[in-house]
Amino acid sequence: MNVLGIETSCDETAASVVAEGRWILSSEVSSSESFHRRYGGIVPEIASRMQLESVACVADSALKSAGLKLKDIGLLSVTAYPGLPGSLLVGTSFARAAAWGLGLPLVEVDHLQSHIYADFLREQPLRLPCIALVVSGGHTSLFLVRDFCRINCIGQTLDDACGEAFDKVAKMLGLGYPGGPAIEKAALKGNPRRISFNCSDTKNPLDFSFSGIKTSVLYYLQRQGSCVVRRASCVGPKIAKCKTQNAQRKAQIADIAASFQEAAFDALVEKSLLACKIKKIPRLSVGGGVAANSRLRQKLASRAKERGLEVSFAARPLCTDNAAMVAGLGFWLHKAAKGGRKIC
Numbered sequence: 469m470n471v472l473g474i475e476t477s478c479d480e481t482a483a484s485v486v487a488e489g490r491w492i493l494s495s496e497v498s499s500s501e502s503f504h505r506r507y508g509g510i511v512p513e514i515a516s517r518m519q520l521e522s523v524a525c526v527a528d529s530a531l532k533s534a535g536l537k538l539k540d541i542g543l544l545s546v547t548a549y550p551g552l553p554g555s556l557l558v559g560t561s562f563a564r565a566a567a568w569g570l571g572l573p574l575v576e577v578d579h580l581q582s583h584i585y586a587d588f589l590r591e592q593p594l595r596l597p598c599i600a601l602v603v604s605g606g607h608t609s610l611f612l613v614r615d616f617c618r619i620n621c622i623g624q625t626l627d628d629a630c631g632e633a634f635d636k637v638a639k640m641l642g643l644g645y646p647g648g649p650a651i652e653k654a655a656l657k658g659n660p661r662r663i664s665f666n667c668s669d670t671k672n673p674l675d676f677s678f679s680g681i682k683t684s685v686l687y688y689l690q691r692q693g694s695c696v697v698r699r700a701s702c703v704g705p706k707i708a709k710c711k712t713q714n715a716q717r718k719a720q721i722a723d724i725a726a727s728f729q730e731a732a733f734d735a736l737v738e739k740s741l742l743a744c745k746i747k748k749i750p751r752l753s754v755g756g757g758v759a760a761n762s763r764l765r766q767k768l769a770s771r772a773k774e775r776g777l778e779v780s781f782a783a784r785p786l787c788t789d790n791a792a793m794v795a796g797l798g799f800w801l802h803k804a805a806k807g808g809r810k811i812c
């Protein structure tokens with residue numbers, strides 16, 4: 469069966485056609501990111517207006533890229549929660565109207581569960597049960613996944629999401645939006661052990677907290693006295709001095725980015741491995757926007773290997789928001805419901 473998935477939970481408008489819950493025939497993503505950049509973060513009203521304008525075109529383009537017509541689609545699947553209310557309303561209204569008009573069944577899926585499913589869109593997915601880490605701009609959560617009808621949250625962030633902390637720290641460092649890829653790039657040239665940042669402890673050891681470390685970066689910048697981030701306006705004879713200052717400033721920013729990134733990832737790695745240990749499950753799956761980060765992948769893979777754990781990551785284009793994961797999960801849930809299984 470071919471499933472048309474629609475995803476509009478944040479700033480992207482995405483549509484995808486997936487066959488049999490596994491084979492991606494097309495995956496279209498249109499982002500309004502460039503419109504938010506000048507505000508340093510997502511403006512919900514801009515996101516939903518752009519989605520309203522583009523959702524029908526993006527869905528049409530997903531069908532065309534798959535080489536299919538509407539009559540070839542057997543099921544619609546849409547992200548229903550959690551997300552920006554206006555954005556979700558655009559996607560769900562479109563999908564409900566399309567399903568009603570075409571006489572097709574519709575499955576409404578949970579955004580976080582679809583991020584978990586992203587790692588299952590492959591020929592050889594990780595076996596179940598597994599521990600899943602979803603680390604994105606809106607969420608940082610650990611789940612015990614027995615199957616896609618039995619998913620239990622066993623840990624979550626108590627304040628900022630990891631990706632949100634990356635976005636805010638990048639803004640403080642003048643690296644622009646979205647912050648995750650910018651911090652990753654800057655960190656490549658920095659020393660991750662230069663500054664000692666730490667994530668706060670949590671009562672439940674599987675919960676996360678990223679607000680404290682974000683504030684530590686702010687205090688560190690304030691303690692530096694002269695603003696690390698401010699660009700000097702170089703004129704005349706001052707230009708050589710400014711060039712040296714700029715180089716020093718860039719090196720300092722790289723060290724802050726690398727030290728922050730390493731401390732945030734230490735928390736993600738430790739808690740994910742602890743979840744495997746506590747639940748006695750030797751398999752870990754990782755998804756969500758931050759999972760696109762090479763340093764996180766490298767760190768988790770090597771630490772998991774040391775402990776004899778299997779770890780797998782969603783393919784990079786499926787880490788950030790997309791509709792293939794929505795279509796895939798929709799197929800699975802629809803099949804389970806038809807088989808008489810109660811969908812939770």
Ligand code: KG4
Pocket residue numbers: 478603604605606607630631632634635646647648649652756757758759760761762787788789
């Ligand atoms: O999953 P996603 O597309 O949207 C949400 O559901 O939130 O994740 C977006 C988040 C943003 O905070 C972005 O800065 C972060 O993922 N991100 C990254 C990287 N690429 C995206 N964070 C760290 N390193 C990256 N390479």
Ligand code: ZN
Pocket residue numbers: 579583604605756757788789
């Ligand atoms: Zn997401």
